[in-house]
Amino acid sequence: MANGTLLYAQSGGVTAVINATASAVITTARARRVKVLAARNGILGALREDLIDTSKEPLASIRALAHTPGGAFGSCRVKLKSLEADRARYERLLEVFRAHDVRWFLYNGGNDSADTALKVSRLAAEYGYPLTCIGVPKTIDNDLAVTDCCPGFGSAAKYTAVSVRECALDVAAMADTSTKVFVYEAMGRHAGWLAAAAGLAGQGPNDAPHIILFPERPFDEAMFFAEVKKTVERVGYCVVVASEGIHTADGTFVADAGAGKDAFGHTQLGGVASHLAARVKDTLGYKVHWTLPDYLQRSARHIASKTDLDQALAVGKAAVDYALKGMNATMPVIQRTADAPYRWKIVPANLEDIANHEKTMPAGFLRKDGFGITAAARRYLEPLIRGESPPPYGRDGLPKYVVLKNVAVKKKLAKFEG
Template sequence: MAQGKLLYAQSGGVSAVINATAAGVIETARDKGIKVYAARNGILGALREDLIDTSKEAKANIAALRHTPGGAFGSCRYKLKSLEENRAEYERLIEVFRAHDIRTFLYNGGNDSADTAYKVSQIGHSLGYDVNCIGVPKTIDNDLVVTDTCPGFGSVAKYTAVSVREASLDVASMAETSTKVFIIEVMGRHAGWIAAAAGLAGQGADQAPHIILFPENVFDETAFLAKVKATVERVGYCTVVVSEGVKNPEGTFLAESGARDAFGHAQLGGAAPILAALVREKLGYKYHWALPDYLQRSARHLASKTDADQAYAVGKAAVEFAAEGLNAVMPVIVRLSDEPYKWKIEAAPLQKIANHEKKMPKNFMSKDGFGITAAARRYLAPLIQGEAPPPYGTDGLPMYVTLRNTPVPKKLRAFKAG
């Protein structure tokens, strides 16, 4: 790695363990004598030259990031266009890097972030400025290719499985005279990994969740209602897990509102009430539904230790890869064995990861499309293992850290992104 500073930025929706990755980056860089800046609010901070000097933070506060949810430096949903469409933004990034002697750029995010890191590595070379760009994996959706799993997913998987088990015990206790159908909607636009994780909550046809609706499968109303009815008649109640990305036979999201986010994705959230209304209308059952939404990705109190360890490890490895002179790569998780669960970190080319999406394998879904298989359990089970609870204060609440986030003095003209 060329001499200079390291810039770290968080991207997109955060996770319960993304700050553990930040801790891995900063602590490893400090051990190597590398100064770390962070971009405030992700890539927008880099474009606006709104940088944070992490050297002003106490060692204990950086360590506390390992158990603090949210994005410590702020994140954003902002997709850089192609080099051809908006070369000015990429040139601006290099201008900021040059002004502050930034020679390493670590972009912590998902597919879009991997693509951005790869493009920045290209433009840096063409503009004659050496900068090592490393994509650092983070996505609760678990949809990055090459890596066995994505930091952030294991904790969402654990939260979802625990929530489904606990809520189902509640429903079962009241089913005789009250709720017959409970529906929980989980995140997952195109890939049903989180929905699948809910399947870890129970074993066998009579244990919840009784029905899982994956975005990889087209929603079949008749088959769904028949399954709900048969389950209620056999078990007494029915727990349904639905991914927000489930589509009808016409290819439209059940939960699509018509709004779009900053990446151009359809704004989702609302499949559960649609299914609930269907159950009431067609079957007449009393129901309840839940939309955990941000609770899924912010639940650090219920994080998976496996996930927290992996999140820290990819941050540490990213700095080490940059120090070795690697460029346009991502530290990925390689599974060595299921039982006992073993894994390691390797470098993979960003070009093979950017803009690709890993969906649920067909052999992970049961033949009727409403559950998970033994193969899915073998893959998922290790990812939710272990507890990594935060410290608790005398008020009974978790003790999370808020950083000072001291700004770096600006040297350049103002720049309007977007």
């Protein structure tokens, strides 16, 4: 048994495969006889000294995490500020780490988490506390810098492409007398990565999706209507995929167009798909339907990408390796070494190069007209949704997802107010 404890925490929006990373972290550490605690609800658990003893979970449960979506230890949406502005909380983290002999801190999240891990490592150095901080990549948004792609994205991308292909077949069958325009709303506030993945559902100009709307291009309603009309007249129907984050040239989010209060003072929630569908109905007179998959797209472990799963497992294993080697302030990232056949490997990157950077979609991935993806985008995206790795199913027809016991570690410190 190595001296010291490894603390693992999940951060931000969960994915279909973040638990696979957790599974790899814990099984790798166990094999190296390292004790693993997990913070309940991400960094909050670390601040609250609300820690989970993963050694209380049988190996079968830890292995089952590899096919279980969600965040098994809980996650949170909390961003620590700068070392100066949030010093008390950073110091509290060190205090908790010291109390539980945490020598390795693995923070599984996106840009913000990389930043937090980096700052904790700096503070530890300042105080002379021996700590190795490792960022572990995760996000369906695919917007992490340095890494070629992010674990979590491939599965959400596969869900998107498969769902769009399927509903397009439905619309095609009914278009003669029913729905002619169908709008699919994809997650992606700042970058259109998931909307782009929908483009994998079809190939030719008559294949769905016929129109993709990206936050990277200003939304022009008149041009959109013209394209919808042209498509319906040519194909008989039109499948539109819209990023939640599309906005007009002046920066107004299209999703906010329907949001606000109604005549009774009741809240109206926004939404790109419902708004676009309503506008198409009003202006072009077509029968419309729309879908908002929301969390379904990031929790659909049943249609996870094998590539994505493999990478989620690989970053978890590498994170423990890096930690035990003392490779402080790094993140295991995915490096693509070939497109065809697709090859990748895990390499270390400096958290400094990742924290607070955001990877946007290359301009060369968007078609000139802004309504679709290019061959270059297809080359990049296609390997990421490749392969299936369905969960085991029970006799009841449902995936056998595991729920952990999550036994709390006895607290040693006073309550923290902050």
